[in-house]
Amino acid sequence: MVWWLNRAVGSLFNLIFLPFSSLNPWVAMLAISLLTALLMLFIYKKTSNQEGIRRVKNRIKANLLEIRLYQTDLRTQLGSQKELLAANLQYLLYNLKPLLVMIVPIFLILAQLNLWFTSRPPAPGETFLLKARFIKTMDLERLRLDLETPEGLVVETPPVRIIDEAEVAWRLKVTGPVDDPLVIQVNGERYQKIVPAGKGRLLRVSTVRVKRNLWQELLYPGERPLPADSLLKQIELRFEPQRLKLLGIGFHWLVAYFLLSIILGLALKGLFKVEI
Amino acid sequence: MSGRKNEEALKRREFLQLVLGTSAGLLLAPGQAFLRTAGRKETGLKVLVLGMDGLDTVLLDRFLQEGKLPHFQKLAASGTYRPLGSSVPPQSPVAWANFITGTNPGGHGIFDFVHRDPRTYLPVFSASESLPARHNLRLGKLNIPLSGGEIRNLRRGRAFWQILEDYDIPATVFKIPSNYPPVETKQRTFSGMGTPDLKGYYGLFNYYTNEYKTVTEEYGGGGRVHDVYVIGNRVEARIPGPNNPFQRGNPETFVDFKVFIDPVNPVAKIAYQDQEFILREKEWSGWKKIRFDFIPTQGVSGICMFYLKEVRPKFKLYVSPINIDPSDPALPLSTPESYSRELARKFGPFFTKGLPADTAALENDVLDEKEFLAQDEIVYQESMAMLEEELRNFRSGLLFYYFSNADQRQHMFFRLIDRNHPAYNEKLAAEFGQVIEQTYRQMDRALQLAMEKVDRNTVIVVMSDHGFCPFRRGFNLNTWLLRNGYHVLRPGTRPEEVSLFQATDWSRTRAYGVGLNALYLNLKGREAQGLVRPEEKEPLLRELAHKLEQVTDPLTGEKVILKAYLTSEVYSGAYLPEAPDIILGFNRNYRISWNSPLGSFPRELIEDNPQKWSGDHMTAPDLIPGVLLASRPARLEQPALEDVTAGILTLFGVKIPPEITGRPLF
Numbered sequence: 002m003v004w005w006l007n008r009a010v011g012s013l014f015n016l017i018f019l020p021f022s023s024l025n026p027w028v029a030m031l032a033i034s035l036l037t038a039l040l041m042l043f044i045y046k047k048t049s050n051q052e053g054i055r056r057v058k059n060r061i062k063a064n065l066l067e068i069r070l071y072q073t074d075l076r077t078q079l080g081s082q083k084e085l086l087a088a089n090l091q092y093l094l095y096n097l098k099p100l101l102v103m104i105v106p107i108f109l110i111l112a113q114l115n116l117w118f119t120s121r122p123p124a125p126g127e128t129f130l131l132k133a134r135f136i137k138t139m140d141l142e143r144l145r146l147d148l149e150t151p152e153g154l155v156v157e158t159p160p161v162r163i164i165d166e167a168e169v170a171w172r173l174k175v176t177g178p179v180d181d182p183l184v185i186q187v188n189g190e191r192y193q194k195i196v197p198a199g200k201g202r203l204l205r206v207s208t209v210r211v212k213r214n215l216w217q218e219l220l221y222p223g224e225r226p227l228p229a230d231s232l233l234k235q236i237e238l239r240f241e242p243q244r245l246k247l248l249g250i251g252f253h254w255l256v257a258y259f260l261l262s263i264i265l266g267l268a269l270k271g272l273f274k275v276e277i
Numbered sequence: 278m279s280g281r282k283n284e285e286a287l288k289r290r291e292f293l294q295l296v297l298g299t300s301a302g303l304l305l306a307p308g309q310a311f312l313r314t315a316g317r318k319e320t321g322l323k324v325l326v327l328g329m330d331g332l333d334t335v336l337l338d339r340f341l342q343e344g345k346l347p348h349f350q351k352l353a354a355s356g357t358y359r360p361l362g363s364s365v366p367p368q369s370p371v372a373w374a375n376f377i378t379g380t381n382p383g384g385h386g387i388f389d390f391v392h393r394d395p396r397t398y399l400p401v402f403s404a405s406e407s408l409p410a411r412h413n414l415r416l417g418k419l420n421i422p423l424s425g426g427e428i429r430n431l432r433r434g435r436a437f438w439q440i441l442e443d444y445d446i447p448a449t450v451f452k453i454p455s456n457y458p459p460v461e462t463k464q465r466t467f468s469g470m471g472t473p474d475l476k477g478y479y480g481l482f483n484y485y486t487n488e489y490k491t492v493t494e495e496y497g498g499g500g501r502v503h504d505v506y507v508i509g510n511r512v513e514a515r516i517p518g519p520n521n522p523f524q525r526g527n528p529e530t531f532v533d534f535k536v537f538i539d540p541v542n543p544v545a546k547i548a549y550q551d552q553e554f555i556l557r558e559k560e561w562s563g564w565k566k567i568r569f570d571f572i573p574t575q576g577v578s579g580i581c582m583f584y585l586k587e588v589r590p591k592f593k594l595y596v597s598p599i600n601i602d603p604s605d606p607a608l609p610l611s612t613p614e615s616y617s618r619e620l621a622r623k624f625g626p627f628f629t630k631g632l633p634a635d636t637a638a639l640e641n642d643v644l645d646e647k648e649f650l651a652q653d654e655i656v657y658q659e660s661m662a663m664l665e666e667e668l669r670n671f672r673s674g675l676l677f678y679y680f681s682n683a684d685q686r687q688h689m690f691f692r693l694i695d696r697n698h699p700a701y702n703e704k705l706a707a708e709f710g711q712v713i714e715q716t717y718r719q720m721d722r723a724l725q726l727a728m729e730k731v732d733r734n735t736v737i738v739v740m741s742d743h744g745f746c747p748f749r750r751g752f753n754l755n756t757w758l759l760r761n762g763y764h765v766l767r768p769g770t771r772p773e774e775v776s777l778f779q780a781t782d783w784s785r786t787r788a789y790g791v792g793l794n795a796l797y798l799n800l801k802g803r804e805a806q807g808l809v810r811p812e813e814k815e816p817l818l819r820e821l822a823h824k825l826e827q828v829t830d831p832l833t834g835e836k837v838i839l840k841a842y843l844t845s846e847v848y849s850g851a852y853l854p855e856a857p858d859i860i861l862g863f864n865r866n867y868r869i870s871w872n873s874p875l876g877s878f879p880r881e882l883i884e885d886n887p888q889k890w891s892g893d894h895m896t897a898p899d900l901i902p903g904v905l906l907a908s909r910p911a912r913l914e915q916p917a918l919e920d921v922t923a924g925i926l927t928l929f930g931v932k933i934p935p936e937i938t939g940r941p942l943f
Contacts, residue, residue: 130546130553130554130555132553142540142541157555157557158542158544158555158556158557159539159542159543159544159557160539160542160544161537161538161539161542161544161545161546161555162539162540163510163511163537163546164509164540165509165511166537170546170553170555171555172554172555239553242551249618
């Protein structure tokens with residue numbers, strides 16, 4: 002169920018980002034921020050009490066004016082402060098419903114953006130770590146473990162088995178284009194992991210494949226989850242993080258996304274007559 | 278290490294804390310302008326100078342005759358090849374400062390690796406001085422620096438690229454020694470020898486092992502051994518970083534790390550901060566970033582390499598000195614500041630510590646010969662890649678490019694080409710006896726790259742600052758002064774237990790030795806407890822020089838000191854009053870001993886040097902000249918370093934300033 006939802010949302014994002022794959026990632030970030038701003042304005046308008054928000058904001062303004070005008074009248078000041086507090090509380094309550102509704106799409110969007118902006122796939126000649134996390138009860142020393150790498154990947158080290166963390170790690174090197182997934186064989190069972198690679202400026206990079214679990218699947222929507230009875234909990238590729246560069250400064254995508262979405266949302270609220 | 282040595286090491290550490298200050302505090306040093314414009318004049322003629330530290334005429338001659346250096350041969354045939362007179366003394370910081378300023382040490386104020394503070398008689402670094410923030414606000418344990426710390430380049434005199442700048446002639450000067458921090462200029466410069474690691478040392482490695490091991494933390498460098506335990510195939514340890522200027526007492530910062538060892542395979546995963554990587558036994562990690570946080574918003578960034586020397590039966594992990602991160606330099610590395618970042622963007626992390634090869638790790642058997650060479654090969658490959666890039670961008674003016682490999686490898690491998698060296702080892706000689714020759718061949722390849730990339734309008738100059746000779750025996754200058762009555766210790770003192778002149782009776786001492794070639798008089802009016810009156814100075818100096826030149830080694834019958842130079846006779850310039858009074862020009866095979874330079878009095882007057890640091894260049898400069906090769910004929914028969922400076926300026930039609938004492942080479 003979650004996988005099908007992830008797949009649908011993932012396809013939508015593939016479509017959205019298709020025109021931007023060879024452009025500066027900032028363009029894609031601007032586009033998705035704009036779409037987010039529009040979506041959030043729409044949700045906000047449809048799910049909030051617009052009239053109530055307008056009223057309560059007017060009350061807040063009136064109270065602020067009162068405080069300024071009657072600076073010498075202590076009783077009026079205190080009354081206005083009380084009113085102001087109540088109005089603010091009312092304003093927050095009006096915002097609660099749209100915010101709760103917005104959390105759902107925002108969560109799905111963030112999980113998808115994480116795939117596109119967090120990690121940089123290694124170029125040919127570069128190395129990365131492959132980590133397989135097992136269920137705690139596994140005896141790693143007796144495990145029959147094998148790693149099959151597709152063309153374009155070579156295994157550089159024997160596995161490092163970390164018993165108390167139920168983890169096995171390898172170092173892999175990219176030697177060329179990687180088209181097929183790698184396979185970890187555990188006691189005869191085969192588990193695949195896609196190894197994202199490519200030269201585009203904007204790539205979908207799924208670094209983690211998780212075991213079937215609602216929250217884990219929502220957080221890492223890039224690949225079909227591992228079976229529920231799998232000996233593996235998670236397969237992870239440790240890629241280099243990437244930053245959005247602007248004037249020589251690197252920005253984390255999350256910062257860029259929230260800033261742009263908020264700025265665009267505030268800029269467009271008048272156009273769409275949304276009272277925030 | 279014996280108890281006495283331990284005690285000495287401790288004293289040295291305390292001393293280092295005194296003289297080095299905290300490099301971390303310097304992060305607050307005022308930054309240079311972010312972007313600047315270098316001279317942009319299109320010069321018809323270009324000058325490329327390859328500075329190859331320590332290239333020796335004797336060895337170069339031999340390899341040329343054997344036809345092993347075809348590109349040196351070609352350059353020599355096309356223009357000039359002759360010995361290049363070095364500085365007095367022929368130490369790298371002094372020699373390169375001569376070249377930088379076109380004058381002698383009296384004009385630039387660098388007389389030795391180590392100077393002394395006449396107020397305390399304690400040794401101080403000659404190249405740079407770091408000062409912590411002057412004003413601090415203290416809130417409980419928190420210490421908030423209210424002003425920037427300061428780091429000063431102690432070399433005086435104008436650098437030749439500053440003079441070129443006056444004429445708008447562009448210059449790129451890459452890693453020239455004696456230029457840390459880089460002097461104020463709009464030219465592109467990157468600091469070289471003298472640039473410290475992130476802790477403020479000249480290189481301090483860390484070694485993690487469960488084997489019993491000691492190493493020496495030398496003056497300004499060396500290493501530290503960390504005893505670790507392997508528990509459940511896991512090792513937990515800390516990497517020490519710079520001292521924290523934001524905490525009272527400036528405690529050392531640390532980064533915790535874990536090593537996970539496979540139960541069977543000789544392989545381990547290392548994890549710290551957001552880094553995770555796997556190393557096989559006998560494998561280098563390449564550069565890894567590391568960040569030391571002072572307070573939540575403040576910290577410094579460094580780079581280091583890990584080497585998993587052994588997993589079993591003993592665990593041995595080497596971590597290189599933490600170099601300053603060129604992409605986010607905590608200390609000044611370049612002019613403009615953006616040059617360092619630009620290089621880091623193009624090449625990723627690279628060595629920024631002045632002398633990158635970890636000779637201390639080899640000396641202490643933490644790295645063996647092969648491992649040391651593997652590390653220095655990384656240095657060479659980095660240098661070659663950057664040289665290629667600089668040559669690609671070399672369109673006008675001057676490019677100076679520096680190589681440290683020949684110097685560092687000759688220091689460490691001379692014992693394997695000198696059968697009479699106390700540390701000669703036949704087995705090692707069979708395996709590593711060709712290292713020096715191979716290094717000269719690598720320098721030839723660097724020259725080849727340069728010759729292929731430059732155009733006809735480029736004058737190529739290859740130069741070294743000094744030559745090399747074996748360091749078989751060490752002379753204890755302070756012991757000699759003590760035995761001859763020029764230095765007096767307090768009654769009841771055992772001389773061999775003294776370091777840093779802690780037991781000297783200054784009221785009766787007339788002379789003392791600090792540094793690698795320097796002798797000072799305890800002069801009234803200059804030293805804090807000066808004894809020698811100005812009118813006594815000259816006769817005393819002549820007496821000392823005469824006696825020192827008579828010292829012979831009872832083992833070989835050879836003179837130990839070929840020439841004791843009176844600085845008043847060989848130096849000129851504004852900084853002559855700061856100079857040592859005598860510079861010792863040792864005979865071939867001799868040098869100052871290991872302990873004498875820091876105010877110690879070892880028992881033996883002359884002792885064998887059993888160490889791997891077996892080649893050196895502290896003799897009389899005439900014995901070990903540098904080399905000069907140029908694609909243009911030189912006018913001077915016996916050129917010296919400062920003549921090259923004058924020659925470069927002349928090539929660009931620049932009027933030679935009066936403070937430059939060099940004669941035009943071309």
